[in-house]
Amino acid sequence: VLTLTNVIHISSTKTLDSINELHYGIVIDCGSSGSRIFVYYWPTHSGNPKDLLNVQQLLDSSGNAVVKKISPGLSSYEKTPDAASDHIKELLLYAQNYIPKEKIPQTSLYVMATAGMRMLAPSAQQAILQDLREDIGQTFQFIAPENHFEIISGKQEGVYAWIAINYALDRFSHSQREEDQLKTLESLPSSPGDHQHKTTVGIIDMGGASIQIAFEITDQAIVKDIPASLLSEFNLGCQDSDEDHKYNVYVTTFLGYGANAARKTYETMLLQKHSSDSSSTKPEPIQDVCLPTGMLYDVQSESGHSHKFLGQGDYEACQSALEPLMNLTAPCSQSPCSLNGIYQPKIDLSGEFYGFSEFWYSTEDVFNIGGPYDYQRFHDKAKEFCKTHWITIQDRFKKHLYPKADDARIELQCFKSAWMTQIFHKGFSFPTSYSQFTSAQLVNGKDVGWTLGALIYKTRFLPLRDIERLEEIHLNQMTSSWQKVSRAIDASYLLSGCFLIVLAAIFVYMKRLKCCPRTELPRVASRSYFMTEPDQMEQGLTKSHSYSL
Numbered sequence: 355v356l357t358l359t360n361v362i363h364i365s366s367t368k369t370l371d372s373i374n375e376l377h378y379g380i381v382i383d384c385g386s387s388g389s390r391i392f393v394y395y396w397p398t399h400s401g402n403p404k405d406l407l408n409v410q411q412l413l414d415s416s417g418n419a420v421v422k423k424i425s426p427g428l429s430s431y432e433k434t435p436d437a438a439s440d441h442i443k444e445l446l447l448y449a450q451n452y453i454p455k456e457k458i459p460q461t462s463l464y465v466m467a468t469a470g471m472r473m474l475a476p477s478a479q480q481a482i483l484q485d486l487r488e489d490i491g492q493t494f495q496f497i498a499p500e501n502h503f504e505i506i507s508g509k510q511e512g513v514y515a516w517i518a519i520n521y522a523l524d525r526f527s528h529s530q531r532e533e534d535q536l537k538t539l540e541s542l543p544s545s546p547g548d549h550q551h552k553t554t555v556g557i558i559d560m561g562g563a564s565i566q567i568a569f570e571i572t573d574q575a576i577v578k579d580i581p582a583s584l585l586s587e588f589n590l591g592c593q594d595s596d597e598d599h600k601y602n603v604y605v606t607t608f609l610g611y612g613a614n615a616a617r618k619t620y621e622t623m624l625l626q627k628h629s630s631d632s633s634s635t636k637p638e639p640i641q642d643v644c645l646p647t648g649m650l651y652d653v654q655s656e657s658g659h660s661h662k663f664l665g666q667g668d669y670e671a672c673q674s675a676l677e678p679l680m681n682l683t684a685p686c687s688q689s690p691c692s693l694n695g696i697y698q699p700k701i702d703l704s705g706e707f708y709g710f711s712e713f714w715y716s717t718e719d720v721f722n723i724g725g726p727y728d729y730q731r732f733h734d735k736a737k738e739f740c741k742t743h744w745i746t747i748q749d750r751f752k753k754h755l756y757p758k759a760d761d762a763r764i765e766l767q768c769f770k771s772a773w774m775t776q777i778f779h780k781g782f783s784f785p786t787s788y789s790q791f792t793s794a795q796l797v798n799g800k801d802v803g804w805t806l807g808a809l810i811y812k813t814r815f816l817p818l819r820d821i822e823r824l825e826e827i828h829l830n831q832m833t834s835s836w837q838k839v840s841r842a843i844d845a846s847y848l849l850s851g852c853f854l855i856v857l858a859a860i861f862v863y864m865k866r867l868k869c870c871p872r873t874e875l876p877r878v879a880s881r882s883y884f885m886t887e888p889d890q891m892e893q894g895l896t897k898s899h900s901y902s903l
């Protein structure tokens with residue numbers, strides 16, 4: 355028994371090794387302001403088709419996420435596409451140090467570009483992507499077929515961000531016990547085997563060049579009303595038949611509405627106003643209510659001319675000045691509409707929303723109030739910051755009183771604060787009393803950028819492979835255990851059979867002894883008995899005994 359247990363133990367240890375194996379994946383976010391690499395890992399899938407992969411962000415030995423960002427963005431290689439791969443190589447050389455060497459050829463690499471690249475002409479986009487596809491494949495051993503280098507749509511970016519945060523908040527698990535608890539709390543009827551979706555959160559992601567908004571629609575009547583271009587229906591489960599992970603998400607993107615792009619549009623608007631204003635024969639600087647008081651800011655126009663803007667530090671005037679840029683009066687063919695005449699279904703204000711990128715940086719970097727958003731608190735901070743004289747702000751900056759901010763941040767904090775709040779309250783129509791909005795970057799220690807969602811989506815079928823492998827291992831283990839057990843059973847049956855035969859032989863022999871005493875057995879007769887099966891053993895003994903005589 356000991357030997358059998360040991361054999362099973364050894365084989366299951368080997369199996370466990372393969373089950374506990376770690377897998378790696380890399381996603382590079384090529385944004386308008388820079389490219390950022392993220393490394394993720396996950397253990398082999400649990401084997402339960404209802405579970406998603408357990409994807410984690412890779413940390414270094416000090417517990418810091420393996421992340422690196424370089425500037426400028428990939429789109430800045432518009433005129434020099436041949437140099438684009440050097441930009442990405444720098445990130446990969448950094449990341450590959452953190453992945454076990456033997457795992458590199460099994461690690462998928464995804465290079466995904468967003469709004470900066472979307473804004474380029476198709477020929478420029480293709481030239482950059484081609485350079486990456488050729489050079490990265492030759493230089494690195496990662497799994498990186500051509501379709502792993504792509505410019506993702508704003509809709510994809512929004513859905514990926516939505517997946518990332520809901521995954522980090524554990525809104526995709528559907529354990530029956532949790533559901534039952536939830537239902538008890540909500541006094542909803544529960545039926546066995548009834549797996550319901552947890553409530554998901556919505557997202558608003560404001561990057562440098564574009565904004566995405568995405569939230570789940572559970573009401574089928576509203577789903578039917580949403581134009582296909584604004585709806586994403588997807589299944590995160592590894593099997594199409596998996597109803598538990600099917601979602602209908604309203605998602606839309608606004609290219610050119612990201613904070614940096616909006617600033618450019620605003621500057622163009624000021625320049626146009628200045629040149630069209632008959633009284634503006636006076637020389638520059640041009641007054642800018644969206645810059646801190648007294649700040650002199652150099653602006654490069656699209657035609658390449660330099661201009662000077664002078665900060666007026668008037669936050670509320672800035673908010674009003676930005677309203678025309680949101681195009682709120684555009685014709686709205688299906689109401690209600692948000693920006694640009696785009697339909698946006700009524701938002702359930704009892705639900706939660708999370709804001710990323712600019713929403714996080716604008717609340718946290720200078721004001722230190724990232725996390726749950728409070729309109730009045732943010733408004734007061736922003737108003738105060740804008741009206742503060744630029745000399746004072748610079749002085750504070752030099753004294754490291756804004757340790758999370760860089761030069762670009764403090765220069766545009768006033769403008770970005772106004773843009774963020776206008777987009778949120780006027781553009782997307784969240785009332786100022788809405789208290790379920792949180793700006794975020796990390797949730798439960800996980801970076802919740804869209805890259806995490808992209809990886810979860812791209813690897814959604816991997817569990818199938820693991821499930822098949824686990825089933826195979828399980829089957830082999832069952833077969834080998836059964837073979838061992840059945841061999842053991844065979845052996846014990848054989849032994850018992852022999853034992854019974856011996857017993858029967860002894861019994862027959864004893865009976866015979868009673869009727870024919872041994873002393874009377876003639877030697878010849880003994881030889882003839884030797885040929886009779888039931889007495890075989892006794893005959894042997896007799897024989898040996900006789901021979902020894």
Ligand SMILES: Nc1nc2c(ncn2[C@@H]2O[C@H](COP(=O)(O)OP(=O)(O)OP(=O)(O)O)[C@@H](O)[C@H]2O)c(=O)[nH]1
Nearest residue numbers: 385386387388468469470561562563564612711715
């Ligand atoms: N403090 C801080 N600010 C950042 C960081 N990364 C980006 N920003 C700021 O946030 C703005 C938006 O940057 P991202 O969120 O990276 O957006 P992006 O990917 O470049 O933009 P899209 O292409 O529109 O998706 C930038 O212009 C910066 O001002 C960061 O790591 N720290």
